[in-house]
Amino acid sequence: MIDLFSWPTPNGQKVHIALEETGLAYTTHAVNIGAGEQFSPEFLAINPNHRIPAIVDQDGPAGKLALFESGAILVYLADKAGNFMPADAAGRYVCLQWLMFQMSGIGPMFGQFAHFNAYAPEKLDYAIERYRKEARRLVGVMEKRLKQEPFLAGTYSIADMAAWPWIHVGATRSFEWDDYPKVKAWHDVIEARPAVQRGMALLAEHRRPGPMDEKAKDVLFGAKQFEKR
Ligand SMILES: N[C@@H](CCC(=O)N[C@@H](CS)C(=O)NCC(=O)O)C(=O)O
Numbered sequence: 001m002i003d004l005f006s007w008p009t010p011n012g013q014k015v016h017i018a019l020e021e022t023g024l025a026y027t028t029h030a031v032n033i034g035a036g037e038q039f040s041p042e043f044l045a046i047n048p049n050h051r052i053p054a055i056v057d058q059d060g061p062a063g064k065l066a067l068f069e070s071g072a073i074l075v076y077l078a079d080k081a082g083n084f085m086p087a088d089a090a091g092r093y094v095c096l097q098w099l100m101f102q103m104s105g106i107g108p109m110f111g112q113f114a115h116f117n118a119y120a121p122e123k124l125d126y127a128i129e130r131y132r133k134e135a136r137r138l139v140g141v142m143e144k145r146l147k148q149e150p151f152l153a154g155t156y157s158i159a160d161m162a163a164w165p166w167i168h169v170g171a172t173r174s175f176e177w178d179d180y181p182k183v184k185a186w187h188d189v190i191e192a193r194p195a196v197q198r199g200m201a202l203l204a205e206h207r208r209p210g211p212m213d214e215k216a217k218d219v220l221f222g223a224k225q226f227e228k229r
Contacts, residue, residue, distance in 0.1 A: 002026040005046060006053040007033050008203040010165035011070045011107065015053040017161045017199030018074050022081035026055075030203055034216030071103040074158040084157050091153065098152035098159035101141070106166045109134040113174045119217060135174035139167070139183055146182035156190070164190050165200075 004019060004026050006012035019026050031037045031052050038050040047054040047068035054068040055076075067073050075096070078085040085095050113131035116124055142163070145152060152159040167187055171177055177184045190196055212220075 001058055003029060003056040003058075004053065005029045005031050005043060005055070006203060007031055008207045009033075009052070010110075010169055011051070012053045012203070013165035013200060014070050014162045015055070015073050015077070016202040017164065017196050018077045018084070018158060020195035020199040020202075021161065021193075022077050022083060024077060024081055028202060030206060032206070034208070034212070034219060036219045069103075071099050071162065074099065074162055078158045084161070086153060086155065086157065095153035095157045095159050098145075098157075099162050101138075101152075102159065102162040102166070105138045106135075106163055109138060110166050110170045110174055113170075115221075117173070119212060119221065132174055135170060136179075139170075139175050139180050142167075142186075143180045143182050146186050150189075151186070160186070160190060164196070 002019070002024055004015065006015060006028065007030065008016075031043060033052060037043065038047075038052065043054070044050060046056060046066045049068060051068065053070055053073060054066065055073055056064065056066045057076075057080075058064055065076075067076055075085070086092050109131055113128070113135050116127040116131060120127070142152070151157060152163065164187065167183060168191070171184075171187070
């Protein structure tokens with residue numbers, strides 16, 4: 001049994017989707033990051049980087065295994081299930097390449113765009129435009145790839161599961177669908193998958209109905225990040 005520690009944000013949702021796609025047995029534990037639960041001693045023992053998602057697999061390769069970083073978790077789940085990564089060596093590296101593209105590019109750039117556009121106390125036009133341009137450039141790279149192949153690694157894989165929640169939430173904020181028709185078609189095919197819908201429904205009752213409140217902003221972006229360690 002896998003214990004999942006998560007919250008309904010894109011980095012959590014990619015793992016929710018992978019757990020549903022693979023059919024591996026799991027139990028969900030909500031970690032309210034707006035209330036600071038990522039700083040609890042119990043959670044820090046699993047993830048010293050105090051971020052969701054994290055998992056603990058009681059039946060890991062050498063006994064109990066705790067893992068953080070969503071990309072590492074996705075590779076682990078695909079390997080454990082024997083699915084959603086190409087079986088041949090070259091295909092596996094291509095899949096890892098697109099997974100790294102999401103982890104190092106789409107996630108951080110979309111995240112910084114959201115921060116400066118919606119949460120920063122000052123409107124810094126330079127920062128907003130810098131990250132908007134980067135977000136659009138990265139979606140443009142996906143558009144070119146999806147002109148060649150239906151999915152990032154050729155067949156549906158953890159690379160798509162990683163990128164999908166970010167593209168889903170970024171559309172109409174950091175980029176417009178009309179500029180990226182292949183990305184839109186890819187998004188819609190994946191959205192129709194029942195496992196994706198179940199993954200997105202996980203913990204959805206905790207999704208914020210409106211703008212982030214000041215207490216959550218202080219927990220996520222303030223000095224408490226350091227005080228609470
Ligand atoms: N690179 C990490 C990023 C994880 C991450 O940034 N998670 C955010 C939610 S999307 C979080 O837990 N934030 C809590 C905080 O900033 O204290 C991963 O992919 O797992």
